[in-house]
Structure formats: structure tokens, C-alpha cells
Amino acid sequence: MSIIKIRNLVKKYHVLEKEFSVIDGLDMDVEEAEIFSIEGKSGIGKSTLLNILGAMDTFDSGEVEVCGIKLAELDEKGKEAFRAEKIAFIFQHHLLLPDFSALENVSIPLLIRGYSPNKAKDEAVSILEKVGLKDRLDSYPSQLSGGESARVGVARALVAGKKLILADEPTGNLDRENSRNLMNLIQELQKDLRFSLILVTHDMELAALAHKRNQIFQGKLRPVVSPQTVQ
Template identity: 85%
Template sequence: MSLIKIRDLVKTYHVLEKEFKILDRLDMDMEDGEIFSIEGKSGIGKSTLLNLLGAMDGFDSGEVEVCGVSLGKLDEKGKEAFRAEKIAFIFQHHLLLPDFSALENVSIPLLIRGVSPGKAREEAMGMLDKVGLKDRYESFPSQLSGGESARVGVARALVAGKRLILADEPTGNLDRENSRNLMGLIQDLQKDLGFGLILVTHDMELAALAHRRNQIYQGKLRPLPVPQPG
């Protein structure tokens, strides 16, 4: 089933009275349950595309359909509802709330959706167990290592069972060992839970997890070869 369909997407920025077309008639197709990488050098439009897919930014023209929703037809309230119901983000800097425990941070998406506090706590505990943090429920972000904070961020993104996860450089702040641990965790969870995952990354090891690799080049997506096992 189609998860994302984009046709002729155009996004332009204006800098110092000059027009810069960062995405130029871009097309994209992605199916449910795929891992899809978006690669390319800094400033090429990777995060811009991710923000558009997450209804965090607008676009000039084209058609953008995500999880069956036409984003160009949504007003601000519709965009908020779309984000709450359909997608979740994993960020490079994790963005955990410092005054809330790991368990409370992971519970927040459920509480926003109207899940009862008791049920939200139970489901958050289950997701923290899945990411290997069973003994860290009550720890605050300042008490967590970088790798543990990243796992809390992953748990928070996945706890509400969204169809699409948007990950912007999820290993960018981690050392190599923690990066590899997080990559393995994300891959295992994706196989288990079946969500669609878009990885925006410079990390070739992370990109190698993708079912389809893509590069933004001259404002468009072009496919890259996917390494074969062995």
C-alpha cells in the first residue's frame, strides 16, 4: 500500500532578495513498511523534504500525499491533527523534556491522543522495555547517557503506533559504538512493528539499512544502489 506519493514538488526559499529553488519538480513514492533513506550533502534539501512530509513546512506547488492525506489541502489545525495521528519524529538532539522522567517523556504522545494516564504509563513501560531501558523508567534526561537518551527518543516516537517515522540524522550526536547499537535497535523494531521509516542521514552505515536509498541532487530524488548481503 502506498505510504507517500509526491508529484512535481517545488519548494523555494528567498535569501537576500534571491530565489533559491531547493526542491525542483521532485517525485517520490514509498510503500508501507519500507525503510527509505534520503542522502546528500548539507544544504541540499534533505531536512526540508522531511519537514514537508511532516507537515511542518509548506511548499510552492505540486502534490504531496502522506498516509492517504493530501497535505496541500490542510489548514494549520488539520496539520496538527495529521501529525498527532499519522507520524512521529526521531531527532538528532532527542529533544527530551528535562523535567520529566524517561517514562513521562515516552508517555506524552499517548496522553496527547487521549489515552488514560494508567494505560499510557503501561504502554510507555512496554516500549522502554523494547529499547532496553527497563531499569531507567524514573531517570531524568540529565541522568541518561547519550545512547540512552537516543533510545528514549526512539521509544517516544514508536509508542503511539504511527504508520510513518521521520528520522533526521538519528545517530548524528552519537559515537560509533552507540550509533551501531541504535541502528541495530531501529532495524529490529522496524521488522517487528512494520512502520515506514525515512532516514535522513550522512551516515553510510545507517543508510545501508534502507530497502531503498535515494539522494537529493539538483532538487530531485535519484535512486542509489542498495548493497547486497555478502
């Protein structure tokens, strides 16, 4: 079943008096349990597309269906509910709450969704164990390394068992070693938990994880042809 279906998407920005279409007739299809990369140079529209998918940004025309929901039909309340129930984000800056421990950072989204404190804690502990942070549950963000913070960010995204994860340059802030570790972790978790992952990146190594590699070019998506298959 398809988890994302986009037809003829157009997104325009207005700068000074001028209008330009950063996304211009874009189609996109993502299946369940698929890692789908969106590549392309800086300023090409990757984050814009991801934000539209997450109902964080509006669009001018076209159809955007995510998890069976037509985003154009949602009002603000509907968008909030969609974000809370259907999708999770992983950012480059993990945006952990500085005054809360790793365990609390991961539990809070569950408490907001109405889990009892005990159930939220159990789920959070279990996912933090999966990302290798069993011993850092009570650490605060300032006490965690960059790689560890990134892992907490991944745990927080995955904790509610959502089926669609949107990741914007998740390794952008990490050195090579931590970036590789995070990539391997994401790949293992994806095999295990079978979520769909939209991976915005200009890191070729990270993009190589994708089942389908794509880039934005002239406002549309096109498949990335790997060098081995070029004659």
C-alpha cells in the first residue's frame, strides 16, 4: 500500500515582487516500509517538500495524500492531529528539551498523546535501549555527545510506533564516525520496525541506504541513477 501519493504539486514563494515555483509539478509515490531519499543541492526545495509532507507548510496546487489523508482538506486542528498521530520528525539539530533527561525527552510525546506515566516510561526505556542508551536514561542533553543526542532524537521519533518518519539531514551535524553509527542504527531499526522513512540528505553514503533514491531537479523528483548503472 502506498503511504505517500503526490500528484502535480506546486509550491510557490514570493520574494519581493517576484514569484517562483520551488516545487513545480512534482509527483511522488512511497510504499510502506520503504526508505526513500530526497537528494539535491542546497536551496533546491528538499526541506520545503518535507515540510509539506508533514503538514508544516502549505502548497499552491496539486494532490498530497499521506497515510491515506488528503492534506489539502485539513484545517489547523486536523493538521495538528495528523502530525501527532501519523508522523514523526528527525532533525539535524535534535531539538531536545534542555531541562529534561533523555528519558523525559522521549516520554513527553507519549504523555502528550495521553499515555499513562508508567506506560510512557516503559515504552521510552525500551526504545532508548534499542538505540544503545540504556545507561544514559537520566542524562540531560548537555551531558550527551552529539552522537548520543542524535540517538535520543531517533528514539523520540520512533517511540510511538509511527509508520512514517520524516528526516531532514539527520546526520548533518555529526562527524563521519557518528554519522555512520547513526546510519547503521536507522537501517537496523527500519528492518525491525518497518516504518517508511523519507530521508532528505546530500550525504551520498546516507542516501545509499535508500531503497529508492531520488533528487529534486527543476522542481520535480527524478530517480538518482547510481554510477554503476551508467554505461
